[in-house]
Amino acid sequence: MTIRRHRECVSNQTLAWLLGGLGLVMAPHALHVPLWLTATVIACGCLRYVLSRRGERLPGRTIRLLGVIAGTSAIYLSYGTILGLDAGVALLCLMASFKLLEMRTRRDVLVALLLGYFLIATHLIYAQTLLTVVYLLVTVWALTTLLITTQKADDGSRPLAHTRLAATMLAQALPIMVILFVLFPRVPGPLWSMPDDAYVAMTGLSDEMSPGSISEISQSDEVALRAEFAGDPPPRPQRYWRGPVLSDYDGRTWAQAGSSAAGPPEVLALTNATDYTITLEPHNKPWLLTLDIATGVDRAARFDAAHQLEQENPVRERIRYQARSVLQYQLGETLSGAARNHYTQLPDDAHPRSRELARTWRQEQTDDAELIEHGLGHFRREPFTYTLQPPRLDGDSIDEFLFGTRSGFCEHFAAAFTVLMRAAGIPARVVTGYLGGRMNPAGDYMIVRQSDAHAWVEVWLEGDGWRRVDPTGYVAPDRIEQGLAGALPQEALVPRGAFEGNGLRQHLSLRWDAINAYWNRWVLAYSPALQQHLMDRLNLGSWQRVALAIAASMALALAGLATLILRRSRQRPMDPAAAAWQRFCSRLARHGLHRRPDEGPRDFARRAAARWPTQADAIDAIAQRYGALRYGRRGGKQELRALHLAIRRLRLNS
Amino acid sequence: MWHARLSRAHGSEFDPLLRAAGGVILGKERPIRLAVACMLAGGHLLIEDLPGVGKTTLAHVLARLFGLDFRRIQFTSDMLPADVIGASIYHRQGGEFIFHPGPVFSQLVLADEVNRATPKTQSALLEAMEEQQVTVEGETRPLPRPFFVIATQNPDSQLGTFPLPESQLDRFLMRISVGYPDRDAERELLSGRDRRELIAETQPMLGQEELLALQQKVQSVHASEALIAYVQNILAHTRSTPEITHGLSPRAGQALLRAARAWALLDGRDAVLPEDVQAVFPGVAGHRLQGSDSPDGRTSPEALLRDVAIP
Secondary structure, X not given: OOOOOHHHOOOHHHHHHHHHHHHHHHHHHHHOOOHHHHHHHHHHXXXXXXXXXXXXXXXXXXXXXXXXXXXXXXXHHHHOOOOOHHHHHHHHHHHHHHHHHOOOOHHHHHHHHHHHHHHHHHHHHHOOOHHHHHHHHHHHHHHHHHHHHHHOOOOOOOHHHHHHHHHHHXXXXXXXXXXXXXXXXXXXXXXXXOOHHHHOOOOOOOOEEOOOHHHHHOOOOOXXXXXXXXXXXXXXXXXXXXXXXXXXXXXXXXXXXXXXXXXXXXXXXXXOEEEEXXXXXXXXXXXXXXXXXXXXXXXXXXEOOOOOEEEOOOOOOOEEEEEEEEOOEEXXXXXXXXXXXXXXXXXXOOOHHHHXXXXXXXXXXXXXXXXHHHHHHHHHHOOOEEOOOOOOOOOOHHHHHHHHHOEEOHHHHHHHHHHHHHHOOOOEEEEEEEXXXXXXXXXXXXXXXXXXXXXXXXXXXXXXXEEEEOOHHHHOHHHHHHOHHHHOOOOOOOOHHHOOOOOHHHHHHHHHHHHHHHHHHHHHOOOHHHHHHHHHHOOOOOHHHHHHHHHHHHHHHHHHHHHHHHHHHOOOOOOHHHHHHHHHHHHHHHOOOOOOOOOOHHXXXXXXXXXXXXXXXXXXXXXXXXXXXXXXXXXXXHHHHHHHHHHHHOOOOO | OOOOOOOOOOOOOOHHHHHHHHHHOOOOHHHHHHXXXXXXXXXXXEEEOOOOOOHHHHHHHHHHHOOOOEEEEEOOOOOOHHHHHEEEEXXXXXXXXXXXXXXXXXXXXXXXXXXXXXXXXXHHHHHHHHHOEEEEOOEEXXXXXXXXXXXXXXXXXXXXXXOOOHHHHOOEEEEEOOOOOOHHHHHHHHXXXXXXXXXXXOOOOOOHHHHHHHHHHHHOOEOOHHHHHHXXXXXXXXXXXXOOOOOOOHHHHHHHHHHHHHHHHHOOOOEOOHHHHHHHHHHHHOOOOOOOOOOOOOOOHHHHHHOOOXX
């Protein structure tokens, strides 16, 4: 027979704190679980509190069982599965809230709290930002406080009374956390396999470009990459970050060329190289961004025929790599016939008016370079406008843009100019990437945001190779000189970070970004490869050595903690007279005379004097001095010195 | 100035007084010392012992030595409060009530066998002890100063007695017992002169004013932080010992420190040592701790002290 021990359950007050703590733990999940689940969790918490408040019985087994079945079914209906990350987390939240309804004994409370710790860990699936981690640490603190409260015999005590103890305990656990973080072997990739759809939400450049696609990215304030330069950062007009190169064209959409056997074109450096390190935010695509134009990176990635840098797998975690670029260069001096065909290809029936325009240009200009200049000048001569909100282009997009609306974002200009060049028989392609980037004075690195997304054109000239031209610069020179906000001062849709001011808000936001960058760099970027590197440098090649290092550093940390705690638990700060007396007592103890803990100085001195009659006076003097220092009205440095001296001079024969 | 005399070699200003008392009550140095400490601390003394061990003599000698006027009240079960504190009696000549002070209006009162009186009479005495004054028929009369009560109890004869309740026992600073004299002392007692003659010959060694001044001086004896911590440790220990129903109260703690100060002063020091606390602790705590009289002695005051380390 089981006896329900109602006495063991928590008091209403502690229960309220407990519910609050678990609510704190689950709150961030409300961002991604369905609304009904949030409502159910809150309802369960409220129900539990009301029932306890009124002293009513908790729901019976049948009701609870029905609730579990209904909840599980609802999760299945919402997610299509009860496995997987999202559904699993949702199920965990639901079950944790059901657990509240059957929390009767102290053991149940313990289970609920441990479930809470587990729930805290699940947040890291969704976000690993510094802010998240700080929040999670606060919840760990709260749960630990509650754990202490529920373990205390007197349930009446307020949890707030234990926050200090909880903080102390967590602080004591900190060294162990750091040791395990640094030394515990890291698993390549996440411990669990992430479903593919987990990366859908990542913003970034696409491998296709159609009218409107880049202006869409430009709305985002998110960071695309951060770069630290070994020397001076390049001037703003040269901050072209090369991304996907698009050369396949179907009349509306530009796409990456299919893989070709051709190797990367050769690069001839015309200036000194610029060295820098990039921290690339995940974008779920395989390409790596570099400053135009890169000559090498320290990562397993290769340049393709269009000199686009790609790695094997999509970038799904924040990565860091070093790169070297030359800002003045000559790229691809020769062009094969097939390549020439590819880069001048246009759909047969597309853009008749544009082709006509190109033809007239071609008739006027025989020299390719002059034709290009003339073509670029067209955007300045004609009333083109640069805007984030171009009118819709429904028919033949290029013709409509060039001869009708005449207002567009960088992708419109880049696409139209490429079409014009190709129509004039000059090999041309669209390059997408980012233009710009702002130095963060708080961290001495450059931030490139999604709002810096840009598209420009590369044209090939005989004897000159691929040359970068930016038609946008002819419409809105400010875009290149000052960035998006400078070019579009009136448009409200330009994201916040794109504005570059010196206000307090900008200052704080940059400072915050710098802190985050450090977090990313020193904590999140600590990958298995980096750990391996560290281990090699620490000469911890084999796993036995790693295990030994973990054990040794743990032992060291625990010993340090133990010393600290022991020292603090002693009389602190120890009275110097008492310390001297203790030394005297231990000296006598070594000679066989132990002072009882309850023995006062006079009694002990009397005993000692009886044991060493020749030293009776000296012992008596020591006890007198100690008594005067510790219990007397005044105790100066001089008396203390005299006590030390007397103890030192004492000669005992055993 | 610090007079650290750990050994008794140098002696203190009280030594002649203590020696004189010891010359009358033989071999009872410690009870005499405790009684004098009790007087210096301004507290009252309860002596629990068999008849004939010298309780009355002790009280008498102390009264003589300090030059106090001395009254003895032999408590019996038919005694009324008025027999202790006095009463107003109608005076025919003056045609008015005149207050006749009772024996309690003395500087040193020996309340013999206080547990023979009814609770009503007991409480009349105990209230007078506490308040240092007596209220008769609406009129408050102060008791003489200094005012010192030595009460005696016979622990064995339970028949027809009203043992003092715990709350009343708290009014006594100390409870001590005198005990039988040892063999040498007893031989001297038997062969020596009559004690009453000796008492009559005893000359006062301190005046009343001096006693009051000394009582003031007790308050100024230094108790260092370390010593206060020790007293606190003792108090905490009595409260956390399960065999003891109620630990020592804060008032008992004050009493302990006051007695320890007096003990230190008796020893000629102006600061309290842990040994002083230990010396007075059984006297101060014994009657205040329920359960400390257990036969196995595990929770006797002495045993309790052994469990508390000196910080």
